[in-house]
Amino acid sequence: MNQADVSKLMSQLRIAIRPRHRNLKNKDGPEGRLLKLRKTVTALVKHERIELFYNRADEARGYAELLISNAIRHGDTHNATMEMADYWLLEKQLVHKLFKVLVPRYENYTVSYTRMFNAPRTYPGIYYKNSVLELRGNPYPSLIVDQSQNKNLLHNVLLDEARKEYRRKKLAELAQ
Amino acid sequence: MNVSTRFLINRLGKQCAFNRIVTYSTKSTEHAAANAVETEKEPKIKETTASTASEASIPIRKPVIPANYRFIYPEFLPDPKIEWRNPIREKLERMDMLDRRRQIDLPEFYVGSIMAVTSSDPHAEGKVSRFVGICIHRDRCGLRARFILRNVIDHQGIEVIYELYDPTIQKVEVLRLEKRLDDSLFYLRDALPEYSTFDENMEAEQLEEGAPVPVNDIKVVLRPRPWLERWERQNLRGVANIDQYLKDKHRQSARRVQKPWEKYDLMKQYRATIPEEEQNEIFAEVYAELHAQELQRKRNKRKRTFVKPKQLA
Numbered sequence: 001m002n003q004a005d006v007s008k009l010m011s012q013l014r015i016a017i018r019p020r021h022r023n024l025k026n027k028d029g030p031e032g033r034l035l036k037l038r039k040t041v042t043a044l045v046k047h048e049r050i051e052l053f054y055n056r057a058d059e060a061r062g063y064a065e066l067l068i069s070n071a072i073r074h075g076d077t078h079n080a081t082m083e084m085a086d087y088w089l090l091e092k093q094l095v096h097k098l099f100k101v102l103v104p105r106y107e108n109y110t111v112s113y114t115r116m117f118n119a120p121r122t123y124p125g126i127y128y129k130n131s132v133l134e135l136r137g138n139p140y141p142s143l144i145v146d147q148s149q150n151k152n153l154l155h156n157v158l159l160d161e162a163r164k165e166y167r168r169k170k171l172a173e174l175a176q
Numbered sequence: 177m178n179v180s181t182r183f184l185i186n187r188l189g190k191q192c193a194f195n196r197i198v199t200y201s202t203k204s205t206e207h208a209a210a211n212a213v214e215t216e217k218e219p220k221i222k223e224t225t226a227s228t229a230s231e232a233s234i235p236i237r238k239p240v241i242p243a244n245y246r247f248i249y250p251e252f253l254p255d256p257k258i259e260w261r262n263p264i265r266e267k268l269e270r271m272d273m274l275d276r277r278r279q280i281d282l283p284e285f286y287v288g289s290i291m292a293v294t295s296s297d298p299h300a301e302g303k304v305s306r307f308v309g310i311c312i313h314r315d316r317c318g319l320r321a322r323f324i325l326r327n328v329i330d331h332q333g334i335e336v337i338y339e340l341y342d343p344t345i346q347k348v349e350v351l352r353l354e355k356r357l358d359d360s361l362f363y364l365r366d367a368l369p370e371y372s373t374f375d376e377n378m379e380a381e382q383l384e385e386g387a388p389v390p391v392n393d394i395k396v397v398l399r400p401r402p403w404l405e406r407w408e409r410q411n412l413r414g415v416a417n418i419d420q421y422l423k424d425k426h427r428q429s430a431r432r433v434q435k436p437w438e439k440y441d442l443m444k445q446y447r448a449t450i451p452e453e454e455q456n457e458i459f460a461e462v463y464a465e466l467h468a469q470e471l472q473r474k475r476n477k478r479k480r481t482f483v484k485p486k487q488l489a
Binding site: 002003004005006008009010011012013017018019021030031034059062063066067070084087088 | 246247250251253254255256257258259314315316317321435437438440441442443444445446447448449450451452453454455
């Protein structure tokens with residue numbers, strides 16, 4: 001039963017987080033793990049959609065979310081946040097992107113800032129699960145297929161039938 | 177955890193009763209009973225209009241929770257370890273804590289404050305013991321919250337661990353309310369005894385109302401090795417002469433075990449904290465009660481300050 005650390009205030013994340021971090025096997029220990037994640041976060045902020053192994057994506061996701069939420073909370077005049085952005089974004093022009101593009105984009109969001117999808121695994125290939133990690137509101141076409149116009153879906157079939165019935169009734173009324 | 181079901185039922189009953197009062201106005205039903213001539217529908221309409229008007233006129237006010245509550249009452253925040261979270265248990269614990277606080281005045285204190293705790297002790301003379309000391313550590317949360325007091329008595333360092341919500345505690349006084357530079361003062365164990373010696377008959381010092389809690393920036397002097405811990409590895413701010421006892425090998429090993437990347441590990445920090453939204457929820461739940469107790473304490477303090485001096489001619 002430890003006391004919660006009260007020296008820092010953080011916003012609640014809108015994603016589910018694991019109770020413990022993943023070690024992300026590497027020879028340099030925790031520092032190397034953070035370097036891996038910094039590369040991933042930098043790539044995510046740069047490209048807005050990346051495909052990578054599931055574990056690394058899931059780990060990096062929390063860091064990206066917190067980086068953005070802290071940037072929204074404190075703004076670009078807060079020294080500690082700026083230092084954090086400087087550490088996490090290896091390409092320094094992305095610091096400007098974080099504060100000038102992503103913060104205005106996500107200011108009024110009520111959902112998470114990132115999205116993750118399972119991606120297919122190559123066969124035969126490495127066993128690890130693949131995933132796609134993206135920032136919400138990115139300029140690419142959506143990864144989720146729009147099914148609203150699929151005529152074989154049950155609700156569309158029912159809507160079609162209802163429409164036909166309505167038309168039949170109208171015609172019968174006109175015939176009278 | 178000892179939760180009396182009777183108490184729980186009482187509490188729930190009260191809440192339900194309150195709800196009923198809010199939803200149906202008893203006044204208008206009496207009115208309706210008296211005027212039996214009136215049709216059934218009319219009073220109902222009246223009632224609804226009256227209730228809506230009263231709701232509209234009273235703006236819904238949210239309690240403004242002071243930002244420093246998380247420092248004053250850190251034990252109300254649950255353990256951030258996700259596996260151990262249990263919202264219902266936490267809520268029940270908070271209710272029990274408030275219950276205990278209704279019985280006994282548990283004042284605001286910090287690591288570095290000088291306190292006196294009076295507790296029941298079957299072996300002490302008069303079955304009551306009073307211990308004065310400096311709070312060197314605060315840990316655990318909920319009903320298990322505890323703190324350590326340290327003093328030097330008869331050239332012997334004494335530390336007592338008190339649980340804040342222990343029913344055997346009779347009185348907690350803060351003699352000098354202040355903070356130190358570090359979050360825990362375990363290094364006082366290896367400091368010269370004068371830094372943890374406090375007079376047992378010390379008088380409580382009054383702090384001005386509304387003044388911020390002062391930070392005592394005293395730097396303690398350590399005695400030579402051997403020490404209980406490797407203080408050079410802990411980046412202590414409240415120690416004056418640590419360099420005097422360090423050799424190069426100590427400095428090197430201290431440098432080797434430093435983890436400068438940890439301050440950038442956002443998720444680690446997040447997992448060690450309770451997010452702000454959740455904190456607000458928790459403190460909104462207990463604010464009314466704690467605030468009332470604070471006001472009561474202030475009133476008592478004012479009373480105490482106007483005591484007539486007991487000087488005889």
